[in-house]
Structures are given as C-alpha cells and as structure tokens.
Amino acid sequence: MDTTKKDQMKRGEFLRNLGLSTSTLMAFYCLGTTMTACGSKDEDPDPNPNPNPNPGGGTGVTGTTTGSGINFTVDLANSNYTSLKTAGGSAKVGDVIIAHTNAGAYVALSKACTHEGETINFRSAQNDFLCPRHQSEFSTTGAVEQGPAASPLKVYTVTVSTDGNTLTVKA
Ligand code: FES
Structure with a gap:
C-alpha cells in the first residue's frame, strides 16, 4: 500500500472516529486530496488563456x-x-x-x-x-x-x- 492511500485511510478513520457522517467525510476527503478524487476539472489549464488573440481589435x-x-x-x-x-x-x-x-x-x-x-x-x-x-x-x-x-x-x-x-x- 502506498503512503498516499495510507494517509487517506488514516484521515478517514480519524474523521469517522469523530462521529462525522459519510457526506461530511466525502467533503473532507475532496478538500484534502486537491479535488482530483471528486472528478473536478478545476485542475485543467485554461484551454483559451488569451481569448482575444487580436489585440488590434476586430478581424479586419x-x-x-x-x-x-x-x-x-x-x-x-x-x-x-x-x-x-x-x-x-x-x-x-x-x-x-x-x-x-x-x-x-x-x-x-x-x-x-x-x-x-x-x-x-x-x-x-x-x-x-x-x-x-x-x-x-x-x-x-x-x-x-x-x-x-x-x-x-x-x-x-x-x-x-x-x-x-x-x-x-x-x-
Ligand atoms: S488535395 Fe490532393 S492535390 Fe490537393
């Protein structure tokens, strides 16, 4: 078992021991794993970082x-x-x-x-x-x-x- 998995299980066990609900645990889990486990696309770079590639204005x-x-x-x-x-x-x-x-x-x-x-x-x-x-x-x-x-x-x-x-x- 890798250390990340161990850390996640330890966190989950810790939160369960505090008596938190499953949905609350998921919220903690998402926040604690940089949102990747929840399928967020926030990590993707902006596909169009320069929406106005023609700063001269207009297309001509x-x-x-x-x-x-x-x-x-x-x-x-x-x-x-x-x-x-x-x-x-x-x-x-x-x-x-x-x-x-x-x-x-x-x-x-x-x-x-x-x-x-x-x-x-x-x-x-x-x-x-x-x-x-x-x-x-x-x-x-x-x-x-x-x-x-x-x-x-x-x-x-x-x-x-x-x-x-x-x-x-x-x-
Ligand atoms: S597409 Fe074949 S020569 Fe132009």
Whole structure:
C-alpha cells in the first residue's frame, strides 16, 4: 500500500472516529486530496488563456466569407492583413485565399484544392498556389498547372479602394 492511500485511510478513520457522517467525510476527503478524487476539472489549464488573440481589435474583415454568397471587405490597415500590401503576401479569409501577386495585382481564389479539398498556399517565389497534400499547383488565375487536381479553382473578383487600404472580394 502506498503512503498516499495510507494517509487517506488514516484521515478517514480519524474523521469517522469523530462521529462525522459519510457526506461530511466525502467533503473532507475532496478538500484534502486537491479535488482530483471528486472528478473536478478545476485542475485543467485554461484551454483559451488569451481569448482575444487580436489585440488590434476586430478581424479586419466584414461581410460574408464562406459559402456561395461571398462578398466581404478586408481592411489592409488591420495588423492581420498588412502583409497583403506587399507583393508576395497572402492571407486566407473564410473559404478564400487572397494573394498579392508578384505582378502587383490582387487575386482571390477558393482556398480548397479541387482534388480533395486541402487548403492551398500561395508561393511567392513561384507566383502560384501549391496544395500541400498531393502537390497540385494552380496559377494565379486558378488554372491547374500540375495535377492530380483536374479542375480549376474558383476565382473571385477583387477590387481595391482608391486609397489602397481596402479590398473587396465578391463571388
Ligand atoms: S488535395 Fe490537393 S492535390 Fe490532393
């Protein structure tokens, strides 16, 4: 018998000898064993210790970012999206991946690979999109450059505000 068990039994015997009820004994038992014996989840660390990972405030996106009615704006002044201001930058918003191509244009495409739905990434060095699962490649117009994907990516219309600080992406 380990010493912890011995200590618990000694405590229980001691309390019983004081004439306390079973429920009172359980309360003592729980308090004396750091709550683990009672199944408390208080010992678990906070699964979300930083509920606001974007201290800049807001997400920088407004509108519909998923589904068939995609129509949203991206605030390029927001810290989440300032990388888009530079050629080679990219960002994923809902179902869409936006890239600032090496030619200086913005493109927005469906981010789900047409092969098996993996999320694609923009490759600034190649100025194209790569699926990490089976290495399909897509051009900035969404065309398949290399399979196994057989279908092009959906292309969305991107317009830039006159001050250059807002992108509007529409289906
Ligand atoms: S899921 Fe993209 S290439 Fe297979």
